Each structure stands twice: as structure tokens, then as C-alpha cells.
Amino acid sequence: MSSLKCPGMERIRASFPDEAACRCGATVELWPDEFEARCPACGAAVAREAPPACVEWCAAARECVGEALHDRYMKHKKATS
Numbered sequence: 001m002s003s004l005k006c007p008g009m010e011r012i013r014a015s016f017p018d019e020a021a022c023r024c025g026a027t028v029e030l031w032p033d034e035f036e037a038r039c040p041a042c043g044a045a046v047a048r049e050a051p052p053a054c055v056e057w058c059a060a061a062r063e064c065v066g067e068a069l070h071d072r073y074m075k076h077k078k079a080t081s
């Protein structure tokens, strides 16, 4: 299974942060294991703009990204939808 790779996994395991724009105009860094972060400027919760959607429907997602991360993603998804 270690040879199995998908673009979603690459994205979610990237070792650099994505940047999201807060509504106050500040830029918030979101690390791959974060789906939401606090804006350093105003303290608002900023959600990832482009969530790794493959985690939602990919049958291998749980193994792919790890159970803990998968569960966190699903909880976040439930809380924000």
C-alpha cells in the first residue's frame, strides 16, 4: 500500500502552509493538519479555502491521511456545514 499515492494526500501532507485570507484582510497560514486557524490580527477563525475534498469521498482516505486526521476533518466538516 505504500506505493499508493494520490494528489490529495500529497496536498494534505505538504510541508508548507497554505495561505487563507481573513475577512479583516490579514493573511492566515494554515498548516496541512489544520482546517481552521486563528487570524493573528483580529482573532477570527479562518477556514481553509480549498479543503482536501478527496478525504470526503476517497475510500482509502482514512488510511491515506491517517485516522486521526481523517476524523478531525470529518468533525470539522460536520461543524461547518
Ligand SMILES: [Zn+2]
Pocket (backbone or CB within 6 Å): 022, 023, 024, 025, 026, 039, 040, 041, 042, 043, 044
Ligand atoms: Zn482577521
